[in-house]
Amino acid sequence: MSPVVRRVGAADRFDLTPDRALAYAAPDGAFALYNDYTENASWLVPGAASGSVSEIAANWLGGGDDGPTRRLAPREAVEGYGTFTFPYGPISMGVPESGRFDVVTYGERVLELTPVGGYKSRRILPSLAGATLADAALRVERLAGNVSASHVAAFLAAAESAEGVAVPTSELWTRAVAQELQRVYNHVHLLARIAEAANQNVGAAQSHALAEELLRLQGRVFGHRWSFGALLPGGPPRRLDGPGRRSLAEDLRRRREEFEELWELFLDSRTFIDRIQGTCPVPREAAVRWGAVGPTLRACGVPWDDRLRVPVAPYTDLFVPLPVERDGDALARLLVRVQEVRASLLLLEQLLDRWPAPGEAPQPAAPPVDPGRGLGRVEGPSGDLVYDVRVAGSRIAAVGVRTPSDANWPVFASGMRGAVFTDFHFALESFGLVFAETDR
Amino acid sequence: MPSWIQQAAHRGILTSRYPRVAASEPDEIPLTARGPLPTGPIGPAAVDGCPVGAISPSGVDQGRCVRCARCLATGFRFGAPIEMAGTSPASLRTSTVAPAPSGAGSLAELGRSLHVFLVDVGSCNACNLEVLALANPFYDASRLGIFFTNSPRHADVLLVVGVPTAAMIEPVRRAYEAIPAPKAVVAIGACPISGGVFRGQPGLRSSLDELVPVDLFVPGCPPAPTQILDALLTLAGRGRRER
Ligand code: SF4
Numbered sequence: 001m002s003p004v005v006r007r008v009g010a011a012d013r014f015d016l017t018p019d020r021a022l023a024y025a026a027p028d029g030a031f032a033l034y035n036d037y038t039e040n041a042s043w044l045v046p047g048a049a050s051g052s053v054s055e056i057a058a059n060w061l062g063g064g065d066d067g068p069t070r071r072l073a074p075r076e077a078v079e080g081y082g083t084f085t086f087p088y089g090p091i092s093m094g095v096p097e098s099g100r101f102d103v104v105t106y107g108e109r110v111l112e113l114t115p116v117g118g119y120k121s122r123r124i125l126p127s128l129a130g131a132t133l134a135d136a137a138l139r140v141e142r143l144a145g146n147v148s149a150s151h152v153a154a155f156l157a158a159a160e161s162a163e164g165v166a167v168p169t170s171e172l173w174t175r176a177v178a179q180e181l182q183r184v185y186n187h188v189h190l191l192a193r194i195a196e197a198a199n200q201n202v203g204a205a206q207s208h209a210l211a212e213e214l215l216r217l218q219g220r221v222f223g224h225r226w227s228f229g230a231l232l233p234g235g236p237p238r239r240l241d242g243p244g245r246r247s248l249a250e251d252l253r254r255r256r257e258e259f260e261e262l263w264e265l266f267l268d269s270r271t272f273i274d275r276i277q278g279t280c281p282v283p284r285e286a287a288v289r290w291g292a293v294g295p296t297l298r299a300c301g302v303p304w305d306d307r308l309r310v311p312v313a314p315y316t317d318l319f320v321p322l323p324v325e326r327d328g329d330a331l332a333r334l335l336v337r338v339q340e341v342r343a344s345l346l347l348l349e350q351l352l353d354r355w356p357a358p359g360e361a362p363q364p365a366a367p368p369v370d371p372g373r374g375l376g377r378v379e380g381p382s383g384d385l386v387y388d389v390r391v392a393g394s395r396i397a398a399v400g401v402r403t404p405s406d407a408n409w410p411v412f413a414s415g416m417r418g419a420v421f422t423d424f425h426f427a428l429e430s431f432g433l434v435f436a437e438t439d440r
Numbered sequence: 441m442p443s444w445i446q447q448a449a450h451r452g453i454l455t456s457r458y459p460r461v462a463a464s465e466p467d468e469i470p471l472t473a474r475g476p477l478p479t480g481p482i483g484p485a486a487v488d489g490c491p492v493g494a495i496s497p498s499g500v501d502q503g504r505c506v507r508c509a510r511c512l513a514t515g516f517r518f519g520a521p522i523e524m525a526g527t528s529p530a531s532l533r534t535s536t537v538a539p540a541p542s543g544a545g546s547l548a549e550l551g552r553s554l555h556v557f558l559v560d561v562g563s564c565n566a567c568n569l570e571v572l573a574l575a576n577p578f579y580d581a582s583r584l585g586i587f588f589t590n591s592p593r594h595a596d597v598l599l600v601v602g603v604p605t606a607a608m609i610e611p612v613r614r615a616y617e618a619i620p621a622p623k624a625v626v627a628i629g630a631c632p633i634s635g636g637v638f639r640g641q642p643g644l645r646s647s648l649d650e651l652v653p654v655d656l657f658v659p660g661c662p663p664a665p666t667q668i669l670d671a672l673l674t675l676a677g678r679g680r681r682e683r
């Protein structure tokens with residue numbers, strides 16, 4: 001870093017240590033999500049969050065920027081001779097979603113990179129108040145289409161807990177099938193995007209082809225390539241009867257072979273591995289401090305996965321592998337995802353193999369946190385996803401959410417400090433961030 | 441030692457033969473990619489049951505439909521034509537269906553390849569990914585002279601996904617202005633045609649054509665890549681398969 005640069009601002013108000021609390025948008029303002037990575041304890045603490053957490057929430061979730069846009073990570077003031085700031089976006093080359101990145105640099109190195117969202121805000125959460133559960137779910141699954149299954153699963157779990165209803169076992173298993181299929185798709189898609197950014201043209205094309213096959217698979221099973229409607233009452237007919245499950249299992253075996261062949265070739269490509277190794281490193285302390293979730297957190301050696309830490313059926317009955325890497329860089333994040341593709345395929349095999357018999361007793365929902373208020377928590381493709389739902393009668397009263405992208409944007413921003421701008425695209429793709437998740 | 445070439449050869453030719461050969465179902469066109477059609481008279485249960493008001497006694501507004509499948513219980517089936525791009529939102533009502541003729545829009549006379557610029561004005565990300573899927577080996581849009589570009593100055597076609605938010609009005613207008621004439625705009629999915637599931641939400645525009653002139657509207661939530669490809673071929677004045 002250039003000696004003429006000094007950091008004059010402080011990101012301290014965003015510093016979540018020592019309580020490792022993470023603010024999230026609850027219907028009534030700040031909530032705190034405590035993850036104690038050293039123990040099994042982890043839960044949401046409503047209302048009376050500490051002063052610092054409320055302040056974080058106000059700064060982080062409530063704007064702090066001009067107009068409808070808002071910062072998705074804290075910005076440190078950086079000044080010095082020769083530094084300049086340029087806004088990249090909201091329509092930016094190589095980033096298919098709209099969003100902005102404010103880059104402070106003095107030429108080659110990125111001193112500070114602040115993602116700015118709000119361009120795509122559709123005000124979904126306030127619009128859910130007063131809706132029926134089914135109508136609300138249609139908007140929830142379109143909050144972020146590529147990870148729709150995890151959003152719907154968490155939303156339904158929260159609503160069912162609020163209402164205190166029991167859920168048919170086969171529905172819970174179907175939710176898991178949809179989520180694991182989407183996890184595999186998203187991980188393979190990110191592999192393709194990273195390969196593309198690294199100019200691995202053939203590898204990128206082959207990975208994009210595999211991602212397409214995984215979308216077609218969702219289309220065959222659920223009638224929709226993004227599984228919209230798959231988990232909702234009245235959705236398109238599913239093909240998860242006996243023959244449907246057998247053909248899905250057969251299909252997945254082929255996809256697994258293709259994936260293994262593909263990955264072996266990537267491992268042989270020294271240029272590819274060199275390009276992502278050491279890129280955008282996030283040390284373990286930083287990941288914990290910023291509240292990282294999902295593969296981003298597991299890539300720094302923290303063995304946290306909601307499917308194991310806060311499991312719900314059917315994950316309570318399955319063997320869930322927990323891949324962890326140490327280095328915290330783009331390669332480590334990719335290695336975690338690669339192992340998770342295998343893990344999800346193994347989970348799918350178990351799900352299809354041990355499908356609940358018809359007539360199995362429905363499973364009670366988790367107890368409500370308050371009367372009429374439930375929390376749902378699932379491990380989405382990019383990490384821990386939390387829904388907080390209040391119901392009034394048969395309608396939704398209010399909804400809050402903390403998405404993996406909310407948690408990981410600041411981690412990405414911290415990893416980009418000191419990086420060269422040419423690393424931007426690999427770095428970004430390696431986190432699996434979705435603007436639609438924060439611009440909801 | 442296996443190589444990329446061997447691996448690619450082992451997998452064989454993946455590329456669709458569309459539009460020379462009809463799109464395959466369910467692989468290229470899954471169940472919900474075809475819009476719903478009534479199988480008999482449309483009753484009040486169907487009209488009231490549609491969450492986005494797409495069903496009226498006279499038919500289905502495909503530009504509003506989000507493919508939720510609820511109307512299957514009231515006598516509908518997914519059976520509308522695969523190639524459904526229309527030149528106006530009104531042309532997407534199946535009672536008055538007016539499919540765009542080949543060459544709709546202004547780019548047929550270019551007689552050459554199309555360069556496409558994608559702008560997201562408030563999407564859920566699924567439409568973005570369906571557009572980008574056209575570059576994967578299964579669709580390989582470049583075989584048909586369709587290329588993605590990173591600059592509006594090099595583009596002929598503006599593809600727009602998402603429901604227009606206030607913050608994206610200026611950026612999408614600027615992108616439109618930056619494209620040299622002759623140019624065309626294609627609205628992809630229910631969001632920019634009608635607002636989709638977000639229709640009527642405060643702060644959002646319900647239709648892209650309030651902001652920029654739109655040549656083609658491609659219904660779906662999201663439309664399948666083949667349906668987006670069909671719209672681009674229609675603009676370029678090249679053949680369509682069905683109808
Ligand atoms: S599929 Fe859903 S949105 Fe479309 S017409 Fe039927 S009920 Fe309406």
Ligand code: SF4
Pocket residue numbers: 142145562563564565566567568601602603628629630631632636637660661662663
């Ligand atoms: S039309 Fe549907 S799939 Fe496309 S951006 Fe809108 S909600 Fe998402």
